[in-house]
Amino acid sequence: GYRVSLQGNFFGRNHTYMTFPEYNPRKHIKLDPPLNIQSNATASKCQIWWSLWNVPWYLAEILQYELQYKEHSTSWEVALNKTLPSSLPQVEIEATELRSGIAYAARVRCKVSEDENSYHSQWSEWSQTTVFQRTDVPKVSEKILNIKTMQFLFIPLSFGTLLYLFWNCKLSSRTQKNCPFFLKCCFLTIGQKASPALTFPRQLLSFSHSIVCTMGILR
Numbered sequence: 001g002y003r004v005s006l007q008g009n010f011f012g013r014n015h016t017y018m019t020f021p022e023y024n025p026r027k028h029i030k031l032d033p034p035l036n037i038q039s040n041a042t043a044s045k046c047q048i049w050w051s052l053w054n055v056p057w058y059l060a061e062i063l064q065y066e067l068q069y070k071e072h073s074t075s076w077e078v079a080l081n082k083t084l085p086s087s088l089p090q091v092e093i094e095a096t097e098l099r100s101g102i103a104y105a106a107r108v109r110c111k112v113s114e115d116e117n118s119y120h121s122q123w124s125e126w127s128q129t130t131v132f133q134r135t136d137v138p139k140v141s142e143k144i145l146n147i148k149t150m151q152f153l154f155i156p157l158s159f160g161t162l163l164y165l166f167w168n169c170k171l172s173s174r175t176q177k178n179c180p181f182f183l184k185c186c187f188l189t190i191g192q193k194a195s196p197a198l199t200f201p202r203q204l205l206s207f208s209h210s211i212v213c214t215m216g217i218l219r
Contacts, residue, residue: 003023
């Protein structure tokens, strides 16, 4: 240890005063505040990191940090404090702790860990601040919404179309006419038109297959 004394000239006389009879510098450490604090915010988390200056390696490994962050427009008196469990100069804040669309300010300070017996220190001054804002969570794209809408509408429309085809083919059988629209183009052989009784089952099977394929694509 060391002995620290104070000497002075008072009223024309030199006096020596014993201030600390046993002073141990290891027990009275105050570090410089962290430097170059930076941040990177995404939709899921915010990463904050910083660097140290003039700190010996044997102290850097036993440091503890305290993070303080708040909404940028509010006072530090209402800020949230976090004592970090690691001596690494970095921290992550989960997005659930941040409000979307709000800018935040953060700062950090350091000292020797309280679990360390060989050294003791008080908190450093606060670092400079870094400002960050959580990225908005991506919304469901309009394309996905449109696909869902098509899936709900496709089934009743398909069923209605089948009923329409069935009804028209039934009328065609009674009047000995060909089925309307695209059923006119169905042939059993080249140059010979198919009868409604044979055309409709084939069209129904083809149309059902199209429905299944389309629903598979929409999924």
